[in-house]
Amino acid sequence: MDLDKVASQLNDISKTKYYKFVYKGNGSCKICSRYNGKVFSEQNLPETHPNCRCAEETDDPVDIALGKFPPPGEYDIGSKNFNDSRRKLEEEYGGQINSESHSAPQLRLGNNIKRDGYNTALYRHIAFREGKYSSLYFDSNNIPSIGVGTNLKEEYIIKELLRIKAISPETATRLRAYRPTNDRQKQDELRQHMSYVKLTENQMRHLFDISLKVAREDARQVFSTGKWVKEKDKDGNVVMKWNDYEIDNDTWGEMPDQVKAICVDLSFNLGSTRMAKYKNFIKAVKAKDYRRAALELLDSRDFYGNIKKGLMNGIAKRRLDAAIELSELAEEQLTR
Numbered sequence: 001m002d003l004d005k006v007a008s009q010l011n012d013i014s015k016t017k018y019y020k021f022v023y024k025g026n027g028s029c030k031i032c033s034r035y036n037g038k039v040f041s042e043q044n045l046p047e048t049h050p051n052c053r054c055a056e057e058t059d060d061p062v063d064i065a066l067g068k069f070p071p072p073g074e075y076d077i078g079s080k081n082f083n084d085s086r087r088k089l090e091e092e093y094g095g096q097i098n099s100e101s102h103s104a105p106q107l108r109l110g111n112n113i114k115r116d117g118y119n120t121a122l123y124r125h126i127a128f129r130e131g132k133y134s135s136l137y138f139d140s141n142n143i144p145s146i147g148v149g150t151n152l153k154e155e156y157i158i159k160e161l162l163r164i165k166a167i168s169p170e171t172a173t174r175l176r177a178y179r180p181t182n183d184r185q186k187q188d189e190l191r192q193h194m195s196y197v198k199l200t201e202n203q204m205r206h207l208f209d210i211s212l213k214v215a216r217e218d219a220r221q222v223f224s225t226g227k228w229v230k231e232k233d234k235d236g237n238v239v240m241k242w243n244d245y246e247i248d249n250d251t252w253g254e255m256p257d258q259v260k261a262i263c264v265d266l267s268f269n270l271g272s273t274r275m276a277k278y279k280n281f282i283k284a285v286k287a288k289d290y291r292r293a294a295l296e297l298l299d300s301r302d303f304y305g306n307i308k309k310g311l312m313n314g315i316a317k318r319r320l321d322a323a324i325e326l327s328e329l330a331e332e333q334l335t336r
Helices: 003-014 027-035 061-068 086-099 109-116 118-130 155-163 169-177 184-193 201-222 257-275 279-286 290-298 301-308 314-334
Strands: 018-021 039-041 055-058 075-077 133-138 144-147 225-232 238-247
Touching (some): 086 314, 118 314, 155 201, 201 257
Parallel strands (some): 075 238
Antiparallel strands (some): 018 039, 018 055
16 A cells, blocks of 8 residues: 555545535526535536536535535435435534544454454454453343343353353253343342353353354345335436335445444344344445445434433444444545
């Protein structure tokens, strides 16, 4: 990699001027009406007409973000344009992505995947957020867990623990019958019964790898349906229409490892059912619109819901860190 060239390109981007179109409405500017409210970098200003005064230079941070990270094309969901809500999202969350720093710089997925591989990078990343416990603990949803976020209610985990002789058949029966509750007495009873269970580091990593494989498959399945399909509008222009029922066998395989890891982390944390509710995040990823995907991660209960309560807890940090990495990836695309 030519570092001097990269530095020069980044320096050029920082000096780029951005222009917002404000349609004046006089006869000579009708050609500009289609651009009203849109922002372009000086390198990408569309052809209009001589002496056009509709394009005004802007230093507004939201305008600059809209010009710097333009949508990759026209994307429609039914009768709505998917890009219409972009300004609102930039106003609400763009500033945080731009001004905040990654809460765990040593655990950036993009860097660590290249250095340590996919599984190890995610193991360290999730262990930092979830903690690492050799014995039973209860997560924030009162689910009995062990190791690094390993759900002890999952049948495949119970069977594996039996296979490696980490738990007894009686414990397996208890775990299968246990219903997650915030009743401290019932939690203590299970904790007391499982006090003999102490996993080794290798066992914790082994269970994590099994859970990660399931999370990866769940994420892949979430991305396997729903697709942007090319269509022509009434003027003959190509637009992308969203189809909920179209089978998508391409997106997952084409994703950069860093984006896959963020999606698997989401799946590991939420499960496939709750992950599937991040509909606009999924649409943005499928459009390779990573700045929009970053904004959508923050427009969620996990982030926005906690921030409204004054909580910058672990889950909110997890979403913000992922948003920062996605936005950096979008910025890297500008230099390619």
